[in-house]
Amino acid sequence: MSSYSVSRRRVTLGLLSVLLAAVAGLSLAIGAIPTGLWEALARLPAAVGLILSPHAPPQFNAAAAAGGADQLAMVVAEIRLPRLLLGVLTGAGLALCGALMQGLFRNPMADPGLLGVSSGAALGAVAAIVLGGQWLARLDGEWAATVAAWLLPGAAFGGGLACLFVVHRLSVAGGKTDIATMLLAGIAVSAIAGAAIGLLSYIADDAQLRDLIFWSLGSLQITDWRKLTAAMVCVLPMLLILPRFANALNANLLGEREAGHLGIDMERIKRRLIVGVALVVGVIVSLTGVIGFVGLVVPHLLRIVIGPDHRLLLPASALFGAALLVAADIVARSAVAPAEIPIGIITALLGGPFFLYLLVRFHRARTLP
Secondary structure, three states: OOHHHHHHHHHHHHHHHHHHHHHHHHHHHOOOOOOOHHHHHHOHHHHHHHHHOOOOOOOOOHHHHHOOOOHHHHHHHHHHHHHHHHHHHHHHHHHHHHHHHHHHHOOOOOOHHHHOHHHHHHHHHHHHHHHHHHHHOOOOHHHHHHHHHHHHHHHHHHHHHHHHHHHHHHHEEOOEEOHHHHHHHHHHHHHHHHHHHHHHHHHOOHHHHHHHHHHHOOOOOOOOHHHHHHHHHHHHHHHHHHHHHHHHHHHHOOOHHHHHHOOOOHHHHHHHHHHHHHHHHHHHHHHHOOOOOHHHHHHHHHHHHHOOOHHHHHHHHHHHHHHHHHHHHHHHHHOOOOOOOOHHHHHHHHHHHHHHHHHHHHHHHHHOO
């Protein structure tokens, strides 16, 4: 990599890091309890102490605050900080997976939802919510809480991977993966998963149905550090590993045959990327519900601005995706405060028109002489 490319990479990633830090600070400061930015940041050490304390309350409540703990520190520890971390994890994961899928399929309109990953992960998570309650009721309290923290991410990953495995098997012929067949199979499998989700929603009780409706619209509401820790353990390593495929994706831009001539086994790369995307998207969907268009919009915008080099595009997508989703969450919880708009609605309002723009642009490009 030339010195110019290295300096350009550093400047771009540095600016995006500053943007993410600024949005993260606003996320900690904005909420039902009005605070200043520096006041919220000053409570971070106390908030971390509350989180690490063995006597920390499971969630914020007035009685705990009255017991002597600083109220703002508890709000930061049990509400704002986990929500911020989940937003960063979700935005970075979805945007990175979108960039990987677009590079793998050489299509700016590709995202994990097209391959059935999101629908399969949603099916696994819904099955865990509707059917897992009775099974968890048989376990002891502390053991049940630990299992519950891993049940939803595990079920979502299993569902996403199962659907992706079916799609992949249907699209492989003669040892080669046909991209067009894979996309069509992904649409069909997504429809089947949607029907299964509808059936599970039909048999759910009132409490489960309310959870499913709110969860299906997407939300970053979380006060359970066990679940967040489980997600971080699964997703963070993948966010560090997946960008290592940047050179292979750059070669794939020339075509699979050309990449093969350069000594790159694209079939092996496809399998690894597909499993990695299934893991990341499955775990994220299990905690946040379905949040659309982040994986579509972020990589395409950055590709227009910084170019198609995946060595820069992949980490930049992760940083910008995190910043964008945290900013969307600020809008979602402050636009109609004290009520909250599901964040999936905010991302759909942003991503839907952009997707239509991509369709029109793609259609015009194909019809031009």
